[in-house]
Structures are given as structure tokens and as C-alpha cells.
Amino acid sequence: MRAAGVGSAESVGRCPHGTSIGSLALVEPGTIPAESELCVACGLCCDGTFLVWAPVEPDDDVTGLAAVGHPVLESEARGRHFALPCPALVDRCCSVYGHRPNICPTYACKLLLRFREGAVDSAAALETIRTTVELRDRVRPGVESALEVSTPRSLFELFLEMDERRKQEGGLSVDPSLLLDIALLRRMLKEHFEKPRQEAGGSGQLDEAAPGELAQDPSHIG
Numbered sequence: 001m002r003a004a005g006v007g008s009a010e011s012v013g014r015c016p017h018g019t020s021i022g023s024l025a026l027v028e029p030g031t032i033p034a035e036s037e038l039c040v041a042c043g044l045c046c047d048g049t050f051l052v053w054a055p056v057e058p059d060d061d062v063t064g065l066a067a068v069g070h071p072v073l074e075s076e077a078r079g080r081h082f083a084l085p086c087p088a089l090v091d092r093c094c095s096v097y098g099h100r101p102n103i104c105p106t107y108a109c110k111l112l113l114r115f116r117e118g119a120v121d122s123a124a125a126l127e128t129i130r131t132t133v134e135l136r137d138r139v140r141p142g143v144e145s146a147l148e149v150s151t152p153r154s155l156f157e158l159f160l161e162m163d164e165r166r167k168q169e170g171g172l173s174v175d176p177s178l179l180l181d182i183a184l185l186r187r188m189l190k191e192h193f194e195k196p197r198q199e200a201g202g203s204g205q206l207d208e209a210a211p212g213e214l215a216q217d218p219s220h221i222g
């Protein structure tokens with residue numbers, strides 16, 4: 001594999017996660033390993049749709065994050081970590097491919113794990129990704145507008161904030177069609193992407209049943 005410069009045109013267009021695909025620029029169309037084909041169609045982990053943060057190990061290369069001005073944070077609850085969405089994601093691919101933290105090539109969501117086990121085939125997995133990404137694209141602008149969010153935030157975190165605000169007296173009023181789309185998206189994420197709580201430790205996934213975690217963790221985005 002050729003070394004990629006951080007943020008260089010050569011490094012853009014590489015698969016964000018999972019496999020040792022190397023450079024998409026170096027392979028023939030149609031020869032991308034199946035796992036990577038799923039990830040380059042997706043990016044829902046890097047873009048914070050269902051994850052809020054990602055861990056940073058002591059020996060991690062964080063020059064890629066630094067190159068895009070993304071800080072490494074530290075908190076008691078999460079240890080060293082960086083916030084999601086990650087600004088290095090460009091068009092669903094990693095722009096700092098050769099300089100990613102270790103979690104990036106090793107992380108696998110529930111869908112990717114099920115694909116590896118043969119429990120779901122490539123066509124079905126791609127269809128799940130397509131439907132979920134479409135829903136995400138419909139939902140995110142409405143949620144950001146309702147909460148008057150002006151900086152990139154994890155969508156999952158925004159869902160929890162919206163839940164809290166709607167519970168308050170005289171709480172947030174949200175268009176019913178947006179609420180329906182949010183419910184559908186959350187169901188898709190829970191069913192296909194999020195791991196069960198006991199398997200998700202340290203992977204930046206918050207439990208919907210424990211929104212207090214946001215308040216307890218001083219490093220939460222926002």
C-alpha cells in the first residue's frame with residue numbers, strides 16, 4: 001500500500017473503516033472488497049448518526065485528526081477520545097486514511113458483523129444502508145433546525161436532547177411528520193447498526209435508556 005499524505009487528494013476516497021482495502025484509487029471498479037463497499041456507501045458511524053464519540057489509544061496516530069483541526073479530548077467517563085461527527089469524513093470516505101486512530105480500521109457496527117457472519121448478504125446490507133442514509137438525510141436538517149443547532153453534533157445526541165426538551169413544560173413543538181421519520185430512523189439504527197449495550201462498551205454508543213450519561217460526562221459535544 002502506498003503511504004498517503006494527511007488530507008491529500010490521494011488519501012481522499014479511501015474506505016473509512018473495517019478492512020485493509022488500501023486505496024480505492026488503486027483498484028479497478030467492481031473489485032472493491034465487499035465489506036468496504038458497504039462502508040463507502042455508508043459512513044454512519046463516522047458522521048455521528050448513532051455514535052457520539054470514539055476512543056483514542058495511547059499509541060494512536062492522531063496526526064490525521066490534528067490535520068483537520070479535530071481535538072483529542074479527555075474525560076473521566078470516556079478517557080481519551082474524539083467527538084463524532086468526525087470532520088475528516090468527506091463524501092463518506094476518510095480524508096486522513098493513513099493517519100487514523102486505531103479504532104477506525106477496527107470498528108464494526110452490527111450490520112458489518114452480521115455481514116461477516118453471513119447472516120446478511122451484500123445486496124440486503126446495501127439496501128439497509130441506502131434506506132437508513134436516506135432517512136438520515138431527511139431527519140438531520142429538521143432536528144438541527146428544531147434545536148437551533150449551528151455546529152456539527154452527533155444526531156444520536158440530538159435525539160436525546162430533543163426527547164428531554166419535549167418532556168419539559170411548554171416543551172419543544174416538532175412537526176409530526178418529522179417525529180415519524182425520527183422514530184423510523186431510530187428503529188433502523190437500533191435494529192441494524194447499534195450493538196447491544198453489553199457489547200458496545202467504549203465504542204461511543206450511548207444508551208437511550210440512560211440519557212443522564214450526557215449530563216454526567218463533561219466532554220459531551222455542544
Ligand code: SF4
Nearest residue numbers: 039042043044045109
Ligand atoms: S456504520 Fe457500519 S457499515 Fe456503516 S461505515 Fe460504519 S462500520 Fe461501515
Ligand code: SF4
Nearest residue numbers: 046086088089094104
Ligand atoms: S478519522 Fe474520522 S473519518 Fe477517518 S475513519 Fe476515523 S472517524 Fe472516520
